[in-house]
Amino acid sequence: MTRSHLTRREALTGAVAAGLLPTASTAWAESAGKKPARRRLRVGMSGFPRTFDPVIATDTAIRRIMPQLFDSLIGFDHANGMALRPALAERWERVDAQSLRLFLRKGVAFHDGSPLTAEDVAFSLGPDHLLGPGRSGMSDALQSLDRIDKVDIVDPYTVIVHAKGNDALLEQRLASWGAEIACKRAFTAAGSWERWTAAPVGSGPYKLVNHKLDIHVTLTAHDAYWGGRPPFEGVEYRIIPELSARVNGLLANELDLITDIPPDQFERIEKRADLQISGGPVQNIRSLVLDQNDPVLKDVRIRRAMSLALDRKLLIESLWANRLPIPNGYQLASYGQGYIEDFPALVYDPDKAKELVAAAGYKGEQIIYRLLNNYYPNQISGAQTMIEMWRAVGLNVKIEMMENFAQVQRQPVRAIFDTSNTALFLDHLGHPWREYGPSGTLPKSVGVWKNEEYFALGAQLQETAQPEQRRSIVRRMLEIINEVDPPCVILHVSGQFYGKRRDVPWLPGLTLDLNFGPFNSALIRT
Amino acid sequence: MTRFIMTRVARAVLTIAMVVTFAFVVLRASGDPARAMLSPETSADAVEAFRKAWGLDAPLWVQYVKYLLAVVHGDLGQSMRDGRTAATVVAERIPVTLMLTAPALALNLLLGIPAGIYAALKRDSFTDRLVMMVTVAGFTVPSFVLGLVLVLAFAVELPWFPSGGAGSVRHMVLPVVTLGLGGAAVLARFTRSAMLEVLGQAYIRTASAKGVPWRRVVTGHALPNAAIPVLTIVGLMVGNLIAGTVLVESVFSWPGIGSLLVVSVVSRDLAVVQCILLLVAAAMIATNLAVDLLYGMFDPRLRDTRSAGGA
Numbered sequence: 001m002t003r004s005h006l007t008r009r010e011a012l013t014g015a016v017a018a019g020l021l022p023t024a025s026t027a028w029a030e031s032a033g034k035k036p037a038r039r040r041l042r043v044g045m046s047g048f049p050r051t052f053d054p055v056i057a058t059d060t061a062i063r064r065i066m067p068q069l070f071d072s073l074i075g076f077d078h079a080n081g082m083a084l085r086p087a088l089a090e091r092w093e094r095v096d097a098q099s100l101r102l103f104l105r106k107g108v109a110f111h112d113g114s115p116l117t118a119e120d121v122a123f124s125l126g127p128d129h130l131l132g133p134g135r136s137g138m139s140d141a142l143q144s145l146d147r148i149d150k151v152d153i154v155d156p157y158t159v160i161v162h163a164k165g166n167d168a169l170l171e172q173r174l175a176s177w178g179a180e181i182a183c184k185r186a187f188t189a190a191g192s193w194e195r196w197t198a199a200p201v202g203s204g205p206y207k208l209v210n211h212k213l214d215i216h217v218t219l220t221a222h223d224a225y226w227g228g229r230p231p232f233e234g235v236e237y238r239i240i241p242e243l244s245a246r247v248n249g250l251l252a253n254e255l256d257l258i259t260d261i262p263p264d265q266f267e268r269i270e271k272r273a274d275l276q277i278s279g280g281p282v283q284n285i286r287s288l289v290l291d292q293n294d295p296v297l298k299d300v301r302i303r304r305a306m307s308l309a310l311d312r313k314l315l316i317e318s319l320w321a322n323r324l325p326i327p328n329g330y331q332l333a334s335y336g337q338g339y340i341e342d343f344p345a346l347v348y349d350p351d352k353a354k355e356l357v358a359a360a361g362y363k364g365e366q367i368i369y370r371l372l373n374n375y376y377p378n379q380i381s382g383a384q385t386m387i388e389m390w391r392a393v394g395l396n397v398k399i400e401m402m403e404n405f406a407q408v409q410r411q412p413v414r415a416i417f418d419t420s421n422t423a424l425f426l427d428h429l430g431h432p433w434r435e436y437g438p439s440g441t442l443p444k445s446v447g448v449w450k451n452e453e454y455f456a457l458g459a460q461l462q463e464t465a466q467p468e469q470r471r472s473i474v475r476r477m478l479e480i481i482n483e484v485d486p487p488c489v490i491l492h493v494s495g496q497f498y499g500k501r502r503d504v505p506w507l508p509g510l511t512l513d514l515n516f517g518p519f520n521s522a523l524i525r526t
Numbered sequence: 527m528t529r530f531i532m533t534r535v536a537r538a539v540l541t542i543a544m545v546v547t548f549a550f551v552v553l554r555a556s557g558d559p560a561r562a563m564l565s566p567e568t569s570a571d572a573v574e575a576f577r578k579a580w581g582l583d584a585p586l587w588v589q590y591v592k593y594l595l596a597v598v599h600g601d602l603g604q605s606m607r608d609g610r611t612a613a614t615v616v617a618e619r620i621p622v623t624l625m626l627t628a629p630a631l632a633l634n635l636l637l638g639i640p641a642g643i644y645a646a647l648k649r650d651s652f653t654d655r656l657v658m659m660v661t662v663a664g665f666t667v668p669s670f671v672l673g674l675v676l677v678l679a680f681a682v683e684l685p686w687f688p689s690g691g692a693g694s695v696r697h698m699v700l701p702v703v704t705l706g707l708g709g710a711a712v713l714a715r716f717t718r719s720a721m722l723e724v725l726g727q728a729y730i731r732t733a734s735a736k737g738v739p740w741r742r743v744v745t746g747h748a749l750p751n752a753a754i755p756v757l758t759i760v761g762l763m764v765g766n767l768i769a770g771t772v773l774v775e776s777v778f779s780w781p782g783i784g785s786l787l788v789v790s791v792v793s794r795d796l797a798v799v800q801c802i803l804l805l806v807a808a809a810m811i812a813t814n815l816a817v818d819l820l821y822g823m824f825d826p827r828l829r830d831t832r833s834a835g836g837a
Contacts, residue, residue, distance in 0.1 A: 048607070048789075050563075050607045057564065057565060057568065057572075058565065058567065059564075059565040060565075132572075132575065133579070136575040136578070136579060137571050137572065137574075137575045138572050138575035138576055138579060139572060139575075140565075140567075140568055140569060140572055142569065142571065142572070143569050194609050197609075198609070212781075213605075213607065213608045213615060214781060214785065214786060214789055215781045238691065238779070239779075240690065240779045241776070241779075241785075241788075241789065242776045242777060242779065244674060244777070245677075245689065245690045245776070245777060245778065245779045248674075248677050248678070248681060248682055248689040248690065249689050249690055249691075249779075251682045251689075252677075252681045252682050252685060252688070252689040253685070254688060254689055254690075254691075403556065403557065403792075404556075404557050404561070404562040404792065404794070405557075405561050405562065405566045406556075406557025406558040406559070406560075406561035406562040406794070407556065407557040409561060410557060410558075419566060420566075420567075421567065422567060435567075439569070439570065439571075440570075441566070441567065441568075441569065441570060444570040445570035445573060
């Protein structure tokens with residue numbers, strides 16, 4: 001048996017979290033003893049989730065509900081730089097480079113009252129669940145969990161998860177979106193995916209009461225939750241696509257929390273003493289995809305010039321109230337050992353951009369920018385600002401408005417377009433690789449970029465467990481994205497901002513997930 | 527009369543077929559429905575599986591033939607977002623929209639027609655000018671602006687009514703007023719114009735000259751004749767009862783057909799969009815047919831023409 005590769009950071013994190021969880025649980029257990037009155041949380045959300053199962057899709061609306069309904073074996077500690085923390089598995093240890101033994105928490109009850117056992121874990125991480133309806137592969141979870149080979153049941157509370165090869169990221173994968181544990185008995189009883197997704201059974205702090213398409217999703221507290229009594233009596237998500245209607249609902253005290261607030265609404269909300277803006281950067285990078293098949297963009301000098309021409313600091317100050325960071329390369333500081341701290345920052349150098357444009361022999365040919373109408377906050381104003389920055393270095397970029405991503409990505413693309421990419425888990429493989437790897441959306445479905453060296457390095461990275469070797473591979477992959485053959489222009493780390501009542505004990509996390517359970521940072525701190 | 531109705535029904539079927547075909551082609555030609563439905567981060571394999579699951583991988587003409595055959599058998603398809611049949615999804619929104627549009631239509635009629643008649647009868651008076659000034663404001667201010675102003679005034683500043691949502695009579699007040707005021711303004715102006723035109727006719731002068739009391743001249747001669755153009759506008763308003771409230775439903779988060787249509791178009795929930803368009807076309811056609819028949823009631827000349835076999 002190979003020695004476990006649990007790192008010092010992971011061990012420390014696990015220890016701290018393991019110590020913290022009972023404290024939080026105890027605090028809530030005390031509260032539960034007194035049974036103080038709880039409020040029903042009213043959340044104004046912009047979209048309705050198209051499913052209530054975590055593996056099928058990872059749309060924002062879905063992720064805002066999943067943490068309430070389901071738990072995974074391992075969690076991310078949002079208050080602690082996304083370090084790993086025990087969840088349904090109270091501890092874990094490496095068996096070898098491709099296997100992980102997990103010890104399940106005892107006494108965990110699903111929403112239907114049945115206990116969590118290893119059977120549920122094997123089912124949830126097995127093909128009947130992970131591959132989606134009819135094992136069709138209609139599942140976003142495969143993006144992070146396709147490396148799982150099988151789950152062996154050792155005893156009712158111990159499992160061993162095997163990867164398809166060496167995998168240094170197995171723990172991360174088990175904490176990622178789609179790795180939530182569903183109740184096998186309830187899934188089987190439902191008889192079909194349609195019935196299951198309409199009334200799923202998880203072990204999360206809230207259970208689904210009902211939902212109505214585009215109107216509401218209602219949850220009630222799961223008081224037998226293993227982590228302690230949920231802080232709210234229930235959560236009512238009201239679906240309000242229109243921004244002004246959400247803001248008015250908050251101002252009129254009809255809502256406690258609203259999502260997707262752009263910076264131009266901050267002042268209006270914050271001038272009310274009882275309201276505040278919460279949120280900030282999340283584990284997602286906003287960028288502009290460049291089609292390397294375009295006659296102009298195929299020249300790497302033009303792609304580099306497009307990046308060098310952008311004064312990102314000015315963009316962030318003027319459009320984002322200076323609340324978002326600019327990453328150094330396509331990576332996040334939360335990657336831990338996979339983060340290359342000394343990787344060069346994104347540079348604003350219009351003179352260098354002009355030189356590259358001239359060296360490329362660019363004669364003012366039009367570069368098309370396929371643009372959506374504020375699918376991303378500030379998208380239009382950002383685009384207009386960038387057009388001027390590009391114009392200043394001699395690049396002629398023209399906006400073409402599109403209605404949806406199907407139109408944006410219609411082939412042949414021959415254009416640039418906006419995208420954002422979430423880190424499913426905190427590593428290069430869970431983030432840019434997912435987008436730009438050979439199975440990623442951009443090379444495979446849209447066909448706008450490929451780089452054989454990058455693909456080969458990624459394949460090597462997947463099988464590499466040794467941290468220093470991994471860092472060296474990641475550094476070269478970042479260089480390819482940044483400089484050698486850029487598939488995109490990195491803009492900034494994405495932000496998520498919420499308007500909320502000050503007296504609501506809740507803090508946003510570092511992903512698109514909303515967590516209203518007892519492990520929310522606001523409750524653990526108090 | 528029978529031939530008139532048969533002709534109209536045949537035209538109605540043709541119109542509906544054209545609407546269905548147009549919607550089918552445009553929705554698919556304006557971008558891959560699978561990509562529009564799924565998140566941009568969805569993997570290529572999941573998108574492909576989605577296409578296969580919903581038959582979007584078949585050639586367009588195959589999809590169209592399948593769809594037409596299903597429609598003929600009363601199957602309007604399934605919602606890709608909800609899993610239920612499109613007819614079920616749409617049907618549960620109809621009463622919700624009617625809860626808004628029916629009272630709004632009543633407000634249109636009760637405010638607009640009397641105001642128009644009164645303004646016409648008091649032509650060039652202070653009252654006439656006041657009514658016209660208010661109606662100009664009423665139909666030039668877009669409904670979503672009026673709605674937002676009402677929300678800010680009566681939900682945010684003065685918490686008298688909910689800012690949005692549905693569920694009680696209080697929820698209905700602001701959206702009904704928003705819809706009602708705009709429609710009433712339009713109707714008042716049309717009614718006034720129609721009345722003024724009729725009041726200037728020779729037969730009105732003749733009736734007055736013969737000593738018929740003015741009240742009888744107005745109710746017996748002017749109003750029935752002025753009713754025909756007004757009826758056209760009212761017909762359009764009735765036709766819009768089903769899906770003419772997109773903006774107001776958005777501003778007030780009213781979960782009706784209008785907001786369902788917007789979300790379904792954006793996400794390319796094909797069966798639902800097609801079902802709504804079918805419904806709207808049918809409502810418009812039925813209303814137009816009813817208006818045509820009512821014309822005959824108000825204008826004997828039209829009735830006589832149709833009885834003689836004209837269409």
